[in-house]
Amino acid sequence: MATPWIAPSILSADFARLGEEVDAVIRAGADLVHFDVMDNHYVPNLTIGPLVCEALHRHGIKAPIDAHLMVRPVDRIVPDFARAGATYITFHPEATEHIDRTIELIREHGCRPGLAFNPATPLDYLDYTLEKLDLVLIMSVNPGFGGQRFISSALGKLEQVRRRIQASGRDVRLEIDGGVKIDNIQAIARAGADTFVAGSAIFGSPDYAATIRAMREHIARG
Ligand code: DX5
Ligand code: ZN
Numbered sequence: 001m002a003t004p005w006i007a008p009s010i011l012s013a014d015f016a017r018l019g020e021e022v023d024a025v026i027r028a029g030a031d032l033v034h035f036d037v038m039d040n041h042y043v044p045n046l047t048i049g050p051l052v053c054e055a056l057h058r059h060g061i062k063a064p065i066d067a068h069l070m071v072r073p074v075d076r077i078v079p080d081f082a083r084a085g086a087t088y089i090t091f092h093p094e095a096t097e098h099i100d101r102t103i104e105l106i107r108e109h110g111c112r113p114g115l116a117f118n119p120a121t122p123l124d125y126l127d128y129t130l131e132k133l134d135l136v137l138i139m140s141v142n143p144g145f146g147g148q149r150f151i152s153s154a155l156g157k158l159e160q161v162r163r164r165i166q167a168s169g170r171d172v173r174l175e176i177d178g179g180v181k182i183d184n185i186q187a188i189a190r191a192g193a194d195t196f197v198a199g200s201a202i203f204g205s206p207d208y209a210a211t212i213r214a215m216r217e218h219i220a221r222g
Helices: 016-027 051-059 075-083 099-108 154-168 184-189 207-222
Strands: 005-008 031-040 065-070 088-091 112-117 135-139 173-177 195-197
Touching: 005 207, 016 031, 016 051, 016 075, 016 207, 031 051, 051 065, 051 075, 051 184, 051 207, 065 112, 075 088, 088 099, 099 112, 112 173, 135 154, 154 173, 154 195, 184 195, 184 207, 195 207
Parallel strands: 005 031, 005 195, 031 065, 065 088, 088 112, 112 135, 135 173, 173 195
Antiparallel strands: none
16 A cells, blocks of 8 residues: 555644644644635635645645645636645535546646545545546545544445555545544554545644654554
């Protein structure tokens, strides 16, 4: 399996000191910066957009930015995130009229496309898309807020997606998002995830490096 990546969700960072917070999690060993974009339309919350992504990029963030778009429609904003320096752009199939077109659009703009599955979204959406994706995101909470409880049916879903990725023979990251903590990350890794989003578990802890280290240790136990 691919090297595990830890992706702190900046949704739980101190927004008044965002640049410093991102520097701190990178220093603490994070692999990518999970950037949650919410529009108060597709999800009932409102967060940050391409301007903030660009500001972080200019601030000197070298780690890849993992833009998780919880917005509808998606296509209008994709080029803006590409320009703002996003590496991955992940969207929800329910949030676009034409899923294949959105995937192509992300690719054309030089970014890596990801598709996100809400807890009740079936995996059928992978039937004609997996061959074009670089990332599959399994939501283990309903999107919109940090600090929610992990929904355990996500584990079975991860196992299914892992099998499909293996069968495809392609290099696709399998990301879990929502309620990831030190004490459940081992089971999540065992179910097949290789990319772990954690917001409150990291930013809510007193020592980001210790938390990320503990997460890696639990993942490695297998
Ligand atoms: C929820 C977001 C998550 C969230 C994770 O809609 O996509 O990235 O911030 O936060 P925690 O780790 O606190 O569940
Ligand atoms: Zn997210």
